[in-house]
Amino acid sequence: MKPLTAAYIRQIISGKLVHGKDDLLIHHGAYRLKQVKHPHTILFLQRKIVRWERLKPFFPLAIVTDRELEVSERNENLTIIKVENLQEAYWKFINNYRASINIPVIAVTGTSGKTTTKEMIRHLLSFNRKVAHTNSTNNSRTAHLTYLLGMDDTTEAAVFETAVGAPGDITNAAAYLKPTIGIITNIGEHHLNYCKTLEGYIAAKGEMCTALQPNGVLIINADDRNTKKLDLKSFTGTIITVGIHAKSDFRASDICFSHEGMYMTLEHQQRKYRMLVPGLGEHQIYNALAAIAAVHQIGMGLADIAVHFRTFPTINKQLQVVEGVNGATIIDDTWSITTTSLQAALRVLEKLGSNKKKIAVVGTITDLGSWGYVIHERAGEIIAESKIDVLFTIGKHAKIMAETVSKKGAAIEVHSFTNHIRAYELLKKMATEDTIILIKGDMFSDAIKQLSTLSRKRISG
CATH class of the missing domain: 3.90.190.20 (Mur ligase, C-terminal domain)
Known part of the structure; x- marks a missing residue:
């Protein structure tokens, strides 16, 4: 996290200094007690009663609250900021911090292929950029806060996995991450216990369209049957298609298996590139195409992509x-x-x-x-x-x-x-x-x- 003073944050959230020092430097953020793991954290606290012995090891600490706190001892390493509405203050802080990060942010969703596509993008971008990314498949609300605040002035790109367990999951992730590029790898039949119907699940994946900024880029699979059912009429950004069978912006042909993985010919803007995709299966080609489209969108040349793809390590227990x-x-x-x-x-x-x-x-x-x-x-x-x-x-x-x-x-x-x-x-x-x-x-x-x-x-x- 970029270091920020308590005074700066207090101005952003329209807070009043109740106790402590305005010059306290903040390096971490949390909205639950269990998320406080370091000193110099700002905690947006919903509780009225606090077990101060639990927090003392992490002093100096700043707390934002909309309640009267029962503080038994006034420690100079404790800063308290009072606000009218805690949730509003929290999102003012989140939105302000995200606005200070001007980098390409890629969000990947889909029934399958999310993790592989995310890892492919991370692998390709990491050759010449510092990349923030989802840790394994950890894509909870807690993780999204951590990922957002993990970006700072040295971060040059970010790629995050945004799963759908229920309607609203992608919208929630976007509230933190505000992606500039969105990928929908495919839409199958999954998590129907919360989405209720296939149509509900398709709509939940389609939240990626509204999650993107008005000038965002959406990358979709032109061959996927359910992706074709998405309502894209109101999407004002750029749509990039990938595919094998259908006409698309990034198309793979002449696919063949080898002991190294699979070779394919990538066709883009009437030019052809022969490249190796580590891993097996037609679905891996789709994952690769989505990753290629994303990194090419933010400036990586296709010749460089072909070179760096050769060293992509396949993920354990995936074919x-x-x-x-x-x-x-x-x-x-x-x-x-x-x-x-x-x-x-x-x-x-x-x-x-x-x-x-x-x-x-x-x-x-x-x-x-x-x-x-x-x-x-x-x-x-x-x-x-x-x-x-x-x-x-x-x-x-x-x-x-x-x-x-x-x-x-x-x-x-x-x-x-x-x-x-x-x-x-x-x-x-x-x-x-x-x-x-x-x-x-x-x-x-x-x-x-x-x-x-x-x-x-x-x-x-």
Whole structure:
């Protein structure tokens, strides 16, 4: 955070100095007690009673309040500022601080590919810029405040992941970050427990349009079916499209797999660039196209992008290919699962396993609420249309996928399990050097994670 005096902040929020010193230098901000972790923090405090012993280790400290505080001892290292309305004061502070940061800020949302696209952008920009960015997938309100105040005069660009768990999430993130470039990687079927319907989920993703500044840039996937349903009539900024099949501003063609990843020809403004995209799957090409469009928008040349992309490290447990039990090939894709990412993973399995026995091990899709049966049934339909040989499902709801595949009459051997132990026992019997196994689930599924770990342990053992 840029160092600011208590006096400067007090003027911004129209506050009155009740106690302490105006010249106290502020380096950190917080709106909850548990967020206070350093001295020289300004805390926007909603409580009336404070356990001062909890805060004393972080003195000198400034507190903004709209209440009368019960202070047992008047410490000179404590500054108290009184305001009429705490929430109004807080947002005046936030808006003023964001206005002082004049850099490109990229926000990435989408059903799948958010983290990879964000990491690609961070990787490319970091070669010649200091970049603020989302830490892993931490995109809560608390994190957004931390990211905003983490930017200062040395920050040259920022890229943040803005997930949708419920309507308003992107709008909330934008209130802090005010992105200048927004990316919607794709829109599948997820988080319907809060968004209620697919249309509600599409609308929640569409908040990116209003989150951007009037002259902002929106990057969208021209091939994505649900993205085409977004209402973009009122968007006054610039729209940039990426795609493989549809006509688009950044288009990939001549895609081929290699041991390094995938090669593609990037077509942009009637020029062509051959470049390597580390990772596997058509969805990874879309992630790369969105990242390329974003960094090119803020001045990075396509020739430089092609050079720097070669060193992008693929993310652990995202279609990670390793040797497995009995010499089989394992595709570990246990980072997350949606119907969109499941379909992408199955395509990779088909591509890599063209001459092998193909087994898919699939876990439960979470965060679906009352939509659980419908979405798992849809996942089953996707699997039934694939060219795999054997399906394992693990979990009560995942069994819906297995039942759907059987009902469809697909030529797929189907097995359902409630735990990973029995699944692994059968998997071990089936696995050979001529077998390729996709393990697909998310980081919150212990059964899937343990099965993946067990498979890897067999190798080193």
